[in-house]
Amino acid sequence: MSESCTSTFADLAARLGFSCEEAGGLVEFRNPAALENWTLPVLEATIVLGSALALIYAILRLRRHGDPTNLVLWFGATAYLFVIEPPLYFPSEFGIDEHVDTMFAHNVFTVDFLWGRLPLYIIAIYPLMATLAFEIVRMLGIFRRHGVLLGAACVGFVHHAFYEIFDQIGPQLRWWEWSVDNPINQPMFDSVPLPSVVVFAALWPMSLALCVQYFVGRDVDAGANFTGPQLVWRTVVVGLLASVGTFVLPLPATVFGMGSDTVRGFLYAAELLAVSVVAVVLMYRQWSALRSGTTEVYGYRNRLVQWYALAYLAVMALLWTTALPDFFGAVHGVTANGDPIGNLWYTIACFVTALATALATFTVPRSKPDNGEAIRHRNHLPNMA
Template sequence: MLDLCTTTFENLAHSMGFSCATAGGLVEFRSPFALENATLPVLELTVILGAVLALVHAIVRLRRHRDPTNLVLWFGAIAYLLIIEPPLYFPGAFGIEEHIDTMFAHNVFSVDFLWGRLPLYIVAIYPMMATVAFDVVRSLGVFRRYGTLVGAVCVGFVHHAFYEIFDHLGPQLRWWEWSIDHPMNQPMFDAVPLPSVVVFAALWPMSLAFFVQLFVGRHVDAGRRFSGPQVLWRTVVVGLLASLGTAILPLPATVTQAVTGSVTATGVAYALELIVITAVAVPVLVLQWRRLRAGTEPGPRYTSPVMMGYAAGYLAVLSVLWLTALPAYVGAVDGRTAAGDPVGSLGYAVGCLVIAGLCLVAVRTSGPGAAAGRRPEPVGAAAAG
């Protein structure tokens, strides 16, 4: 039988206060009052609620407007998760243990899958955050005006802002622990691997959004209708291609690492990719918002008030969790709190919070009459954006 308790995972689990040997089976339930600290169930509830709302929103759009875009996005994100995550948890089972040791370990939450490797909230965060980012961009009409590729880049940028608020807080509050000596986690950006900051915060949602819009969204915008089987196979293909895209998009950094062997050079390559995404997304989002405010953008817009309201709530909850972490953060020495927990970058998280908040404000205030509370109507039955 495969040994699930590798040395690296056991060490990471021990540092978070649980044992790999008692982490449970395929599914395990715990009392939310028996977790490592009170922030874990708060995070869990917040993220799972968002995923449920995103799914309900997707179903409503399909039933009322015959628009399966959000449904493909939701299940495409789940398909991506099921392709990407298991090999990272069990490299031995996939025959890659000689190349990839355990990169990180999640803490145990109220509901866990796969012997303590996969909390339910992690399953939920993929479709939740992808929906928030996609709906911000679609609500602003970016896909309609600039096309699939530029729209996908903007989704990656918006997703990055929402995700990094969470990413830089997690290690300090013991939501997960990184294997900081793992070569694939280099270079580190305070408590967060820079590859995570770029690949998992920006490139994977960019890849997912590109294929969702390519296979479904742009056709819905043009008035096309899809049957159930057509939606199903497109969802599977989106998940597969989004996974492939996540391997292709970081190639500049991957090649730099292979050629130079330099952690610094690899970090520069990752940073440059993020800079390019930002350089494309910021002017596009600002210009599109200004057009909508001025009323020069023709046609009504796609709207997502439920998810935009949830996104504001998410930012509020994460802000409170950051505030609870500030005393220990301020007292940290050499990047570690008195309890030995690594701290992320408060400045970067605040910057991302500001950007995420501005994105929501842009959606709320875009379009003539928005300030007076006029709600834009969808385009035809498809509610295309």
């Protein structure tokens, strides 16, 4: 599909070390040992394995406990991916090339789709990250106590912490390359566009979580059951409405910041700050209340998410550690190899936040002795130990 190799994409691909003229077909397989560097197959394996396990867990939870929330979340995130990403890869084919130029290019991995545009791990990372964030918030009982909207804000906050650890190191390790001249990517936050830091790391998972909990999760919590067709249409609606939410939530920045990168950056940062403040206050209060026994304990546990969240953080810590020599040797934000570096202090803050939220799920009581089992039975929420 060489006719889709725009000059922007061809340039980004060349910087990453491959030619878009020769990039596969609808699907292509490569030797993992022959990729750009060793971090690519490590990242790929971590994300794809985690996503596959999340899908298996979601299927088992539906079959064994009648709870489809995880399955709708997994497929809703995947549906969102296929609504959002293809137009960004092929703007001319979707008739938007006059308004949207190529924003980024992924490097080629072991398994790629769409002529080198879509690595398998990117398909996998949407449902994996969404599952980690959603389930951490769910295990803390925030949806039940504070409702759909505030719970969704907490999901966006947790997702942001996990995602930015990955987002801030990707350009340095050549996992992808941003088109820094594209106005849509402005302003930049070191090597990452601020719109990515806010919209794709926090606001889209907030939108997804809101839709999943509104259309499925709250009814499951109330003891409802769904038929197959009901789940199918709800999943489709979740994917579509989450995409709409991604457009609506950042409107203050996109509308009022239209003429100025500085104003747009300020408004993006203000939105992220607002979500973060709300989430930190709610999550801390809920955690404290659970620890002190002043709020009802529901006993829900997702051991897979608890442990895989820690495994993901361990892998990312390893990747960051091995990248630090080049990071500290960078001059004017660029390594000796010509790769842009992310923001280390912001990444450390995200590491601390992600680790704290994951560990919080281990430290809250499983259930109250007098009513925990009744609550689990009433709401189809078994002990997941």
